[in-house]
Amino acid sequence: MKLLEERILSDGVIKEGGIVKVDSFLNHQMDISLINEIGKEFHRLFEGDGITKILTVEASGIGIACIAAQYFNVPVVFAKKSESKNLDGDVYTSKVVSYTKGKEYDIRVSKKYISAEDRVLIIDDFLAKGKAVFGLCDILDQAGATLCGVGICIEKGFQEGGALIREKGIHLESLAIVELDNCGGIKFRG
Amino acid sequence: MKLLEERILSDGVIKEGGIVKVDSFLNHQMDISLINEIGKEFHRLFEGDGITKILTVEASGIGIACIAAQYFNVPVVFAKKSESKNLDGDVYTSKVVSYTKGKEYDIRVSKKYISAEDRVLIIDDFLAKGKAVFGLCDILDQAGATLCGVGICIEKGFQEGGALIREKGIHLESLAIVELDNCGGIKFRG
Secondary structure: OHHHHHHHHHHOEEEHHHEEEOOOOOOOEEOHHHHHHHHHHHHHHHHHHOOOEEEEEOOHHHHHHHHHHHHHOOOEEEEEOOOOOOOOOOEEEEEEEEOOOOEEEEEEEEOOOOOOOOEEEEEEEEEOOOHHHHHHHHHHHHHOOEEEEEEEEEEEOOOOHHHHHHHOOOOEEEEEEEEEOOOOOEEEOO | OHHHHHHHHHHOEEEOOOEEEOOOOOOOEEOHHHHHHHHHHHHHHHHHHOOOEEEEEOOHHHHHHHHHHHHHOOOEEEEEOOOOOOOOOOEEEEEEEEOOOOEEEEEEEEHHHOOOOOEEEEEEEEEOOOHHHHHHHHHHHHHOOEEEEEEEEEEEOOOOHHHHHHHOOOOEEEEEEEEEOOOOOEEEOO
């Protein structure tokens, strides 16, 4: 997606360890006009799939999923990362290791909100090692729901998540795939 | 807001300890059509205030803030709750005690994204004791930004947050103020 690639080039920063900082427009401050274009693009890419729900995980994915959901006219369900009195009863859980936060945590979705009838699009802001996506896929498996695809804003092409997801035959669409050039700068795949 | 009150009555549940469960439409599964109406209502209530940014806090507030921001045509900034390699450098921090999670945590906003020129609307899904709102107000004070108001979806009228915020002369708009009736059911103030 040209608009997103241009924005990464103008405002993104690659830091040591392969951290791509886009906190000025995507995951701390959020440029809602840009995210609206991202939502439209996800809809264009997956509109034929009969999506009934969009699934994401706390926290940065939620805003993007909500904006995108307007074009699909379906609810968003976001997996919770922390224990909360608000989430009781029967839940699907899966373990996820976070690369940027350097720790393992459980993600949890109430069994009430994902069913075997659901056709689900997973949306997230970043794809690196793929741990969050595979955790969400695991929850969909437990629910017997159909995974229609995965929509990612920025894939780190130099980490293995994208390859692992594509190997499984999952329909993955990353709007920008960032690669590192030899000088420590940014380039895009494709 | 009639539509939200009706939805709380039809789908909300009050549990022991004053926990209002609205996870079927607001803070786990999200009904985007309803949240769009909520966003329009916040815009109607604050549109004359020259808002330049909407500020919220991870996680449930993010989707609501993003949908609302479309009507104000301004960016969203969400305060982060956890340490992350993605948030470095100069940050404003404040301590918040969570009633539903039973713990204290830091919220953090990069100094780059809130300035003394900003006129800020705080948006969140719930208001109970007001700890999150006061943490966000503290960050706006540190930045020298102008707090134009606070927009809340559901205020627990039987807890003190709303009264504390109104006492300070802050323009608080809660779209539904839930009170407990004598039989453990729900009623609305006003």
